[in-house]
Amino acid sequence: MSGPRLRVFVGSLSHETNSFSPIPTSLRAFEADILHRQGDARTLSQALTFPAYGDAVELGEARGHEVVAGLCAWTQPSGPLPRPVYERLRSELLEGIAAARPDLIVLVLHGAMMAEGYDDCEGDILAQVRDLVGADMPVGAVLDLHGNVTAQMIDSATVLIGCKQYPHTDYRDRVGELYDLLERTRRDEIAPRTVYRRGPVVGPIGTTEGPMQTFVEGLFGHEGRDGVLSVSMMHGFPWSDSTHTGSASLVVHDGSQPDLADATADEMVRGFAEVSSGTAAGRMRGVEDVLAEADQQLANDRPIVIADGADNPGGGAACDSTFILRALIERGQTDAALGMIWDPQAALIAADAGVGAHIPLRIGGKIGPMSGLPVDAEVEVIAVREDGLQRGLTGKLSEPLGLAVAVRIGGIDVIINSIRQQVFSPECFTAMGIDLSEKRVVVVKSTQHFQAAFAPMAAAMIYCNAPGSLNMDLSTLPYRNLILPA
Ligand SMILES: [Zn+2]
Numbered sequence: 260m261s262g263p264r265l266r267v268f269v270g271s272l273s274h275e276t277n278s279f280s281p282i283p284t285s286l287r288a289f290e291a292d293i294l295h296r297q298g299d300a301r302t303l304s305q306a307l308t309f310p311a312y313g314d315a316v317e318l319g320e321a322r323g324h325e326v327v328a329g330l331c332a333w334t335q336p337s338g339p340l341p342r343p344v345y346e347r348l349r350s351e352l353l354e355g356i357a358a359a360r361p362d363l364i365v366l367v368l369h370g371a372m373m374a375e376g377y378d379d380c381e382g383d384i385l386a387q388v389r390d391l392v393g394a395d396m397p398v399g400a401v402l403d404l405h406g407n408v409t410a411q412m413i414d415s416a417t418v419l420i421g422c423k424q425y426p427h428t429d430y431r432d433r434v435g436e437l438y439d440l441l442e443r444t445r446r447d448e449i450a451p452r453t454v455y456r457r458g459p460v461v462g463p464i465g466t467t468e469g470p471m472q473t474f475v476e477g478l479f480g481h482e483g484r485d486g487v488l489s490v491s492m493m494h495g496f497p498w499s500d501s502t503h504t505g506s507a508s509l510v511v512h513d514g515s516q517p518d519l520a521d522a523t524a525d526e527m528v529r530g531f532a533e534v535s536s537g538t539a540a541g542r543m544r545g546v547e548d549v550l551a552e553a554d555q556q557l558a559n560d561r562p563i564v565i566a567d568g569a570d571n572p573g574g575g576a577a578c579d580s581t582f583i584l585r586a587l588i589e590r591g592q593t594d595a596a597l598g599m600i601w602d603p604q605a606a607l608i609a610a611d612a613g614v615g616a617h618i619p620l621r622i623g624g625k626i627g628p629m630s631g632l633p634v635d636a637e638v639e640v641i642a643v644r645e646d647g648l649q650r651g652l653t654g655k656l657s658e659p660l661g662l663a664v665a666v667r668i669g670g671i672d673v674i675i676n677s678i679r680q681q682v683f684s685p686e687c688f689t690a691m692g693i694d695l696s697e698k699r700v701v702v703v704k705s706t707q708h709f710q711a712a713f714a715p716m717a718a719a720m721i722y723c724n725a726p727g728s729l730n731m732d733l734s735t736l737p738y739r740n741l742i743l744p745a
Contacts, residue, residue: 270329271367275336277575278500281627282337306331310430336575345374370406371496382411421491458506486515559718568706569727577626593670603677638666647690665691684712
């Protein structure tokens with residue numbers, strides 16, 4: 260582009276809100292995870308590790324643009340934000356945009372953020388940004404496919420693009436596409452418009468295998484022809500309880516063939532509904548059923564990995580539920596490992612007792628009724644560590660476990676730690692000296708993100724629908740706002 264250097268604002272205010280989570284979402288929680296304020300050199304390098312945000316900054320600089328690295332705020336999924344916390348972060352974002360006076364705006368939002376008094380934070384953020392910068396400014400956002408889309412979001416943004424993959428490995432590509440479309444809009448080459456269609460309310464479905472993988476591959480086929488600029492299939496986030504909760508297709512097009520854009524949006528929702536209804540049943544099996552299946556697979560020389568998705572903190576659960584641990588103990592299970600239970604107090608007691616100690620320990624079940632009751636057990640402390648790390652979504656050994664202990668209860672090794680975090684990789688266990696190749700059953704608190712790193716060592720991976728705030732049987736949850744599509 261000739262003329263003055265393009266000035267680009269990149270900002271993020273991102274949270275996956277679980278209406279049923281007992282964990283509050285405080286400013287302290289953002290500070291403990293990621294909170295970069297515009298112009299603060301001390302927090303910038305951490306913010307640049309945040310997917311899509313860091314990618315957008317890097318991309319803009321590589322193109323020779325003047326990039327303003329605005330607010331970047333993210334914290335682990337949890338309950339709705341208190342009104343003052345949300346309004347303060349939103350103000351910081353808006354003030355940053357006003358000060359930057361950009362030519363285009365790239366935002367990294369989630370799509371399932373809720374706050375006290377705001378059931379559609381992304382719609383509110385985008386509408387306020389639009390009010391601030393006027394109708395002509397290209398404003399776009401990249402979203403987590405677990406977001407719930409609203410008309411206010413669509414009407415306020417120039418372009419919205421959801422990630423297509425779960426695990427979310429494609430943020431860099433998606434934010435690149437968003438950047439391109441906003442830049443072309445700025446140059447008056449295109450005037451994007453968006454159609455969307457609401458779809459069914461579904462639980463999380465991975466895109467790395469089966470019919471959903473094929474469906475996602477098909478999405479790319481619509482892009483770049485018939486005036487279609489971008490398509491996204493938002494899976495929605497059913498634990499964010501609002502009137503707009505559910506899946507949705509988004510088709511961004513150039514206006515040349517609006518009927519085709521409509522037809523594409525319809526076709527995507529139909530295809531998604533079909534594929535998701537076929538996949539959901541495999542995710543509904545309870546604890547006893549899943550442990551019985553693990554028993555039948557004992558001939559394997561590699562462990563069966565069981566996913567306790569209902570207690571995945573990556574979806575807002577407490578991460579201290581005891582339903583599967585209790586069942587393993589009652590069955591007298593041997594050669595088992597389970598991680599990670601978020602219980603800083605128990606971790607501290609076991610750490611202070613020291614490796615080799617035999618102590619009575621009360622484990623988990625402390626955050627709320629959806630965690631079940633604590634387990635009281637005689638344990639042997641087998642490892643204590645404060646510098647353990649696991650691999651995150653990027654594959655880098657970057658995620659600290661905090662103060663972590665491994666305790667042995669009969670034939671079950673349990674990891675208890677002080678940073679609430681899902682299991683992404685086997686290092687949660689191996690960093691604590693546990694050899695997973697010697698285990699027959701490994702239980703991980705994660706829904707889907709564990710898959711990539713555990714697949715090579717697992718004989719099988721089974722989804723367990725234990726009780727918990729991310730239980731897949733949505734009829735068990737105390738919804739107040741959700742509207743099921745007719
Ligand atoms: Zn997600």
